[in-house]
Amino acid sequence: MNEPVDVLIIGAGASGAAVAWSLADTRMRILCLEQGDWTRPSDVPSTGRDWEARTLEDFAISPNRRGLAADYPVNDDDSPIKIANYNGVGGGTVFYAAHFPRLHPSDFRVRSLDGVADDWPISYETLEPFYALNDRMMGVSSLAGDPAYPPKPSIMPPIPLGRTGEKLGAALNGLGWHWWPSDAAIATEAYEGRAPCINLGQCGSGCAQGAKGSTDVTYWPEALRARVELRTRCRVSRIETNQAGMATGVHYFDAHGTERFQPAEIVILASNGIGTPRLLLNSASDRFPDGLANSSGLVGKNLMLHPYAQIRGHFDEPLDGYRGPPICTWSMEFYETDRTRDFVRGYCFQFSRGLGPARAAINGMADGLIPWGQGHHEAFRRLFNHSAGMVSVCEDLPEETNCVTLDPGLRDSDGIPAAKIRYRLSENSRRMLDHSVARGIDILKAAGARDITSKAPLSYAGWHLMGTARMGRDPERSVVNEWGRSHDVKNLFIVDGSVFVTSGGVNPTSTIQAFALYVADQIKSRIYDLFE
Amino acid sequence: MTTAEPGPVDFSDLERETLRCVLRHMIPASAELGVPGADDPLIFADILRSIQRDRWRVGDALRVIDALCGGGLAGLADSDQEKCLSEFRALHPGLSGILESAAARCYYRDDRVMASIGMEARPPFPLGYQVDQGDWSLLDPVRARGRIYRDAS
Ligand SMILES: Cc1cc2nc3c(=O)[nH]c(=O)nc-3n(C[C@H](O)[C@H](O)[C@H](O)COP(=O)(O)OP(=O)(O)OC[C@H]3O[C@@H](n4cnc5c(N)ncnc54)[C@H](O)[C@@H]3O)c2cc1C
Ligand code: SF4
Numbered sequence: 001m002n003e004p005v006d007v008l009i010i011g012a013g014a015s016g017a018a019v020a021w022s023l024a025d026t027r028m029r030i031l032c033l034e035q036g037d038w039t040r041p042s043d044v045p046s047t048g049r050d051w052e053a054r055t056l057e058d059f060a061i062s063p064n065r066r067g068l069a070a071d072y073p074v075n076d077d078d079s080p081i082k083i084a085n086y087n088g089v090g091g092g093t094v095f096y097a098a099h100f101p102r103l104h105p106s107d108f109r110v111r112s113l114d115g116v117a118d119d120w121p122i123s124y125e126t127l128e129p130f131y132a133l134n135d136r137m138m139g140v141s142s143l144a145g146d147p148a149y150p151p152k153p154s155i156m157p158p159i160p161l162g163r164t165g166e167k168l169g170a171a172l173n174g175l176g177w178h179w180w181p182s183d184a185a186i187a188t189e190a191y192e193g194r195a196p197c198i199n200l201g202q203c204g205s206g207c208a209q210g211a212k213g214s215t216d217v218t219y220w221p222e223a224l225r226a227r228v229e230l231r232t233r234c235r236v237s238r239i240e241t242n243q244a245g246m247a248t249g250v251h252y253f254d255a256h257g258t259e260r261f262q263p264a265e266i267v268i269l270a271s272n273g274i275g276t277p278r279l280l281l282n283s284a285s286d287r288f289p290d291g292l293a294n295s296s297g298l299v300g301k302n303l304m305l306h307p308y309a310q311i312r313g314h315f316d317e318p319l320d321g322y323r324g325p326p327i328c329t330w331s332m333e334f335y336e337t338d339r340t341r342d343f344v345r346g347y348c349f350q351f352s353r354g355l356g357p358a359r360a361a362i363n364g365m366a367d368g369l370i371p372w373g374q375g376h377h378e379a380f381r382r383l384f385n386h387s388a389g390m391v392s393v394c395e396d397l398p399e400e401t402n403c404v405t406l407d408p409g410l411r412d413s414d415g416i417p418a419a420k421i422r423y424r425l426s427e428n429s430r431r432m433l434d435h436s437v438a439r440g441i442d443i444l445k446a447a448g449a450r451d452i453t454s455k456a457p458l459s460y461a462g463w464h465l466m467g468t469a470r471m472g473r474d475p476e477r478s479v480v481n482e483w484g485r486s487h488d489v490k491n492l493f494i495v496d497g498s499v500f501v502t503s504g505g506v507n508p509t510s511t512i513q514a515f516a517l518y519v520a521d522q523i524k525s526r527i528y529d530l531f532e
Numbered sequence: 533m534t535t536a537e538p539g540p541v542d543f544s545d546l547e548r549e550t551l552r553c554v555l556r557h558m559i560p561a562s563a564e565l566g567v568p569g570a571d572d573p574l575i576f577a578d579i580l581r582s583i584q585r586d587r588w589r590v591g592d593a594l595r596v597i598d599a600l601c602g603g604g605l606a607g608l609a610d611s612d613q614e615k616c617l618s619e620f621r622a623l624h625p626g627l628s629g630i631l632e633s634a635a636a637r638c639y640y641r642d643d644r645v646m647a648s649i650g651m652e653a654r655p656p657f658p659l660g661y662q663v664d665q666g667d668w669s670l671l672d673p674v675r676a677r678g679r680i681y682r683d684a685s
Contacts, residue, residue, distance in 0.1 A: 046656040050582075053637035057585055065585060105684035113684065124684060143671075147679045161666025169670045178680055180671070198660025208657040323661035336682050357640035357649060365558075365632040366625075372558045372617065377565055384649060 001261050005031040005229075008250060008264035010236045010279065012036075013091015014509050015495040015516035016270030017215035017223065018134065022520035024226035026527070032228065033252055033262065035235035036070030036088030038216060044206035051202060052358040059205040061095055061463065063087065070233070072412035072419075074274060076462065079423035081305050083274060084463040089232060090216035091272065092463065093509065097203050098185040098212050099327045099350055100140055101506035102131050102514075105150065106336060110502045114337045114344050117397050120501045121473050121482035122518070124150070130514035130521070135183075137222075138213035138513070139191045142183040148332035156188045159197070162320040164353045164388045165328045171447035177333040182350065183510075185213035186325055192218075199324040201356070237416045239267055239283040239292055239492070246531070247292075247492045253414040266491050266523070266530075270516070273303065273465025273497040277404045278419040280469065293469070293486040298479050300405055302398035302467040303421065304503040307429045309456035311440030312389030313449025314369075314382065321354040321385035328353055334439060335505055343431040345395040347505040349440065352389055360384045367453045383451070389444065391458065392436030394429055395505035398467050425457060433457060464508050469498035483526075484519035490531040495519050543580065543591075549606040550594045552576055555635055557617050567648045570635045578638040586630050593627035596620065 006028035009016045020032050041047075045054035056065075061084035063071040070087040086095040105124035110117045132153065135142075141156040158181035161169065165181065172179040186203070187194045197211035210217050224230060233255035240248045240261070249263035269276045277300035283292035291299050331349040338346070355363065360383055364370035370379040407420035425433075433456040444452050472478025475487035480499055486492040495516035497508055504511070523530060543551070552571045561569035568575060583590055597605050600623075601616035608616065621628045639645060643653040 044657075047658075048655050049641050049653070050637075051655055053582060053641065056633065056637060057582070060585075067585075104681050106682040109684040113682065143668075145675065147674065147677065148681050150681070160663045161668065161670075162663045163666070166666045166670060169666075173670060173673045176673075176677075178674060178677070180674065198658075199663045200656040200660050202656055209660070320663055322656075324663035332680065336680075357646075357651065358636045361636035361640055362629075362633045365636070366629055372621070373614070374560055374562070376559050377562050377567065381649065 001263065004249070004263035004265070005029040006264070007031070007266045007268060008033065008262060009268045009270055010250065011091060011270035011272065011275060011496065012089045012215070012220065012230055013270060013272060013496070014093050014215055015512050016091065017219035018137070018513045018516040019268055019270060019495045019520045020228045021137070021219040021223040021226070022517050023523065024223050024228050026524055030228045031262070031264070032230045033234040033236055033250070034089055034230060034232050035072070037232045038089045039094055039206055041206070041208045041210060044202070044208050046200045046202035046205070046208045052356045055205045061204070061460065069413065072416070073410055075407045075410050075418055075420040079421045079462070080425060080459060081307065081423060081457055081462040082460050083421060083465070084460065085272065085274070085465070089220060089230065090214040093214035094206050094216065095204055096214070096509060097327050098325070099330070099507045100138070100183040100185045100510045101330065101348065102149065102152070103504040103506060103511050104148070104335065107502065107504040110345070116344050117502045118472065118477070121471060127511065127514045127518060130517040131510060133517055134510060134513045138185040138218050139187045139194060140183055140185050140213070141188040143181045146180040148178055148180065148335065156191060159184045159186055159188060159325050159328070162324050162328065162353065164320045164351065167315065167319065167447050168351050168388060168443065169329060171443050172331060174446050175442065177331060179329050179331045182327050182330045184325060184327060187211045187213070197325060201322045201324055201326060201353070203325055203327070235412070235414055235416070236279060237282065237414065239279065241285065241287060241292065241489065245287060245489060247489050257414065266493065268493045268495055270496045273468050274404055274419045274421070276494060276496055276498045277468040278406065281406050282417055288488070293479055293488045293492055295488050296476055296479055298400070298470060298477070300468050301400040301403045302470055303402040303404055303423060304396035304398055304467040304500065305423060305462045306396050306464040306503055307394045307425055307433055307456070308458040308461040309392045309394070309433045309436045309440065309454060310389065310458045311437055311444060311452065311454045312387055313444035313447070313452040314386045315388065315447070315449055316386070318385045319354055319388050322356040324353055326352050334436065341435060343428045343435065345397065345428070345432070345505065347392045347394040347432055347436050349390045349392055349436070352391065354385055354387045357384055360387065369451050369453070390440055392433070392440065393505055393507060394432045394436060396503045397426060397428060398470070398502060399426060404468050464497070464503070466497040466500035466503050466508055469494050470501050471499040472501065483522035484515070493519060493523070546598070546604060547591060547594050550598055550604065551590070553606045553613060554597065554617065554631060555579070557614060558632065558635055559639055565648050567645050568642065570639045575638055575642050579634055582638055583634050586634055589627065589630045590634060593624070593631050596624055596627060
């Protein structure tokens, strides 16, 4: 048996890193178990001539396609939106685009304001100091004064508008619609030992420059310096409990495939909206026959993925192409509920630059814009470096039928049951997607685009994993309380995207991390009566 | 190339012949632009080396193509090959996407092709690229319109 620790964190991604760093100043013995490994900057695709191909191969966003030792399979056959993740130190932040919006104040009051879903048990104001702290830790570049948000400070100058931002910004001005440079967890100047962005354009498969704020280069170096232990290639299979119903530690497979037990006083789950319910369900026992922390029956339920639409067009003049962070600007014009529309809640637009040549060709052929045969070359040259567009990030309302369960047959390489997803688009989401496609086309037409294409929902875009262990004050309607502690198991905490009550219509990571910092703060301030 | 370690891919002679023929029809050489086709020996070898994650679906696609043309695609006259392939693409867009992706991933990293589309034959790192800052005064109308978020209290 291993030496006991005070705090055991499962998962070294966005939230695991933040909670580990914050708790480090307690001087407790903190250990994080992570199934993947460190990603060396020299190994990421942008360092080689096969940079684009590898984003569809060993750096593919689907764990099923990558199929590496760190990955566990996810059965997503019963979902129109397929799961994307990264399993390693940094978790999803190694692959994320670093688009870093916060939720809006209204997102925490969905039931009160719009009569749907549930309010969060915390508010924007609760998280505000932790958003600010997280922005500093991750290194966020932004422009202060966005009228879509309460005031928030700017740490570094925003990422460049480039020709794409100018073109689309001018069109949005013509329509009278909101837009603003995106908050980006990308260093635009040297920051805390990180080099500035040099516009490699490959944020989606790891940043060789170290400019992108993934937690392997932000929180983890600080946490390790503060003596947190991070054990990689260790995959947790089950959380163990005692007769008092308290967690006693976890069983895991180490790098050699040997099963071990790690005792701990406190267990913190940070394994994301799929990994966390998978572990809780796989930790079923005589005491907890429906899975651990599941007296509400809501573990794995209410999976929210953010349906995306993608709308892209082509322009006569060359734009930024594959250069620069793929993200650029955002629009919150259609974010808040508007009763004149046929759906509730809303979405943000995330505007994006162009594609590398291989992707331009693949998409062009799939969209019927590039023919086979002699016409290929001319058509390719009309599209390549001439494209721009956007995705809409649509708020996904919680529905218990959208869920994560354990697959009865599929297992990972350690024999642990894989997660199985069942997900349907709601009518509200469909209408929202349609609305966003129509408005996206309006924007591209106003900008003078030709050859406009759209896809809704974007099938490969299941990268925001939320809601599967929701927080709330009522133990019958939630899995954890308002500071992340399980209602059933008093020394078990959850800090990842599973706790989201609703999804908002923006990318979730800044909120996931702000919540993780908030939970750490609560643990520290309640340390003497933490389990009461 | 970087650390992507291609595994061995065991294509039969017939599969190779059909695949090469498909590639020639998909992206043919252009003397005018001075670019090879996707069936160029170097590019074809790169494709074969890099295809392992799609090995079985590529095999499926090639079998479907050969079945559609009643034997081997490569044995047909050029115009019949074209007819057969357009039928394949109409009937099997998913499989055709697999072939297109496998071809484009290798074609668009060949030095000759890169040069012809104005790209330097180098990885993005460490030199990076230049992107214009853009005109920030474009935001003046957005500022002038004022606050658009809802109160939540
Ligand atoms: C391609 C892509 C683009 C994205 N773009 C954006 C974006 O622009 N903006 C944004 O806000 N978000 C984006 N995201 C989402 C973002 O990555 C996630 O929201 C965020 O990483 C979630 O944080 P987390 O802590 O909940 O989980 P993760 O970061 O996923 O971390 C979970 C960690 O737990 C580990 N783990 C799981 N199970 C076990 C186990 N049993 N034992 C040991 N370890 C385990 C995993 O290996 C992983 O490292 C993107 C994601 C992807 C994949
Ligand atoms: S664009 Fe900037 S942040 Fe993104 S990968 Fe390149 S250097 Fe890193």
